[in-house]
Amino acid sequence: MRLGSPALPWLLLAPALAATVLLVLVPVGETFWLSLHDVILFRPRVRPFVGLGNYVAVLRDPLFWESLGHSVVWVVVAVSLQFGLGLCTALLLNRTFAWRAVARALVIVPWALPSVIIGLVWTWMLDFNLGLVNQLGVRWGLLEAPIAWLARPDTAMAAVILAVVWQGFPFFAVTLLAGLQAIPREHYEAAEIDGAGVVVSFWNVTLPGLAPVIATSLLLRMIWVSNSLDLILVMTGGGPGTSTHTLPLYAFLKAWSGANYGYGSALAVVLTVLLLAVVISYAVRAGREAKA
Amino acid sequence: MDESFLLLFFKKEALFPMKRLRLFLGTELPLAAILAFGLVPFIWMAVSSVRPDEELTQSPVRLIPGALTLVHHIELLRRTSFAANLRDSFVVAAGAVALGLLLSLPAAYAFSRFRFPGRRFLRVQFLVVNMFPVVLLVLPLFFVLRGLGLLDTYVALIMGHATFTLPFAIWLMTSYIDGIPADLDEAAMMDGATGVQVLRLVILPLVVPGMVAVGIYLFIASWNEYLFALMLAGRNVRTVTVALQMFIGENEIHWGLLTAGGTLVAMPAVVLFLFAQRHLVGGLTGGAVKG
Secondary structure, three states: OOOOOOOHHHHHHHHHHHHHHHHHHHHHHHHHHHHOEOOEOOOOOOOOEOOOHHHHHHHHOHHHHHHHHHHHHHHHHHHHHHHHHHHHHHHHHOOOOOOHHHHHHHOOHHHHOOHHHHHHHHHHHOOOOOOHHHHHHHHOOOOOOOOOOOOOHHHHHHHHHHHHHHHHHHHHHHHHHHHHHOOOHHHHHHHHHOOOOHHHHHHHHHHHHHHHHHHHHHHHHHHHHHHOOHHHHHHOOOOOOOOOOOHHHHHHHHHHOOOEHHHHHHHHHHHHHHHHHHHHHHHHHHHHHHHO | OOOHHHHHHOOHHHHHHHHHHHHHHHHHHHHHHHHHHHHHHHHHHHHHOOOOHHHHOOOOOOOOOOOOOOHHHHHHHHHOOHHHHHHHHHHHHHHHHHHHHHHHHHHHHHHHHOOOOOHHHHHHHHHHHHHOOHHHHHHHHHHHHHHOOOOOOHHHHHHHHHHHHHHHHHHHHHHHHHOOOHHHHHHHHHOOOOHHHHHHHHHHHHOHHHHHHHHHHHHHHHHHOOHHHHHHOOOOOOOHHHHHHHHHHOOOOOHHHHHHHHHHHHHHHHHHHHHHHHHHHHHHHHHHHHO
16 A cells, blocks of 8 residues: 655644644643742743742642642542442443433433533532422431531532532443443353352453453543542632642632742642652553453 | 243243342332432423522422423523623634544544554553643643733634643544545555545545544533633633633522523533434543453
8 A cells, every 4th residue: 555655644643743732732841830930920020930949838838738638539539439330320221121222321411511510500409598409308307407518618528529420420331331341241151151140240250351441441530530620619619618629729729819820830730740640550550450 | 950941831921020020120220210310410400490580499499390481591691691602602612623623633544544653652642641630731821822812712712622622532533534444545545546635535525424423522522611711711702611600609699590501501512412422432432442
């Protein structure tokens, strides 16, 4: 096959590469550069170089450590619940029943919605006076009195996690379902002949068959949830107080409302480095397990 | 020895209820509960948007609406800037689709049909780029666009949205072009067509379904986006997500207007998603399932 000039693929890739360099790599470099300076938004001409000063300040900042802790809770709890619920949904959708196609289409709805709408939906559901959760909770005797879910430091994090679980479990449901359908039926039949019950064949056939899909989807979701801040921004704005501050939200608030770009950039760089470390160690471990 | 032949001695009808009950309790009931969790909050918003104010502010809340009305939708479109916000969102999303297709189609063709040094690295690179937190990108983009005098314009948001949609758009498009038999290219090459002619005359007509799927992804991603729309625009160009968030932030929340706005904004995304989900999910899981 004659491929034409060897430069052709590069010409075809040039626009996408140029856009990536200009809109992603240059900004990332710029953020790193900004993080070494003291940049205040309303004082654009003066940008004293402070070296690692912003990073030293980050490590001494109690709110950074608090946000990091919240981020860990946010990611671990949200992704585990999304995964658990998504796996149950996928296993159920993999069975045969009359309205399966309808169920499979509808389960995806929360995933299609904009984060702002999801924030709106759950702010309305959790409203102190009129929210469905408090109304039904009190009516059915589950709650003694209505709870101001988003205004109390002890319940706000649980409330935003509930919203992000709602948003994300369909992603796991559809990806894991696709993975389940790729497992050859003969593997189950072989397990059955060997006398395996439902539980044993789940452990020995389903889980190993799903392992690559689980690894990839968990990684994608973990990155996404770690970086996402719009849902929290819409529902609580990081409050009450600092009780729902996560790292990306704190970086955003510092840069945006606080107009302190240098410090906000340093926080964003720290977040990226932490995330990279987690992703790389995860990928290395997944790779090693795949070989074993 | 298989005992299933014993089943022949039972009447089919007698066996049926037990099996039916097991299916109902073991599969249909739990799935219905999950679907309720997934759909009730959304339905509750949509239902709230068509109830009169008296019902919205009354406690205890009546679950079944007594009267239906479109006053909130009408007031939203007539008295607020929401119609203009819808237009802004639409223009930005349409621009994001055009730019995304223009960038991803040639790139995907190159990845699918050419073997060149650095191909693997570049394919992975496009996905790794997606890992950078949006906050990391949006802060410097703000400065870059301010320097170019593009802040608060359609162009700013269209470019901003390309940053995070491009990797998946290229990935999805590549899988579509991979599905077009290479024999067709080769036949055209034999007849003396150049690489660009093959792309235009052979690939382009056949990849229309792929372009529709990628286009829908680009549209939804742009339509739903909030943070770029907030930081890179917001005054002259205000998308619906930013406008809605501003309504939420107001001191006195008017739930009728808010739920009406939420329902209007959610509709295009939900309808397009239901329409295209098979293609999008296929592209998303293609890589994962193949390992």
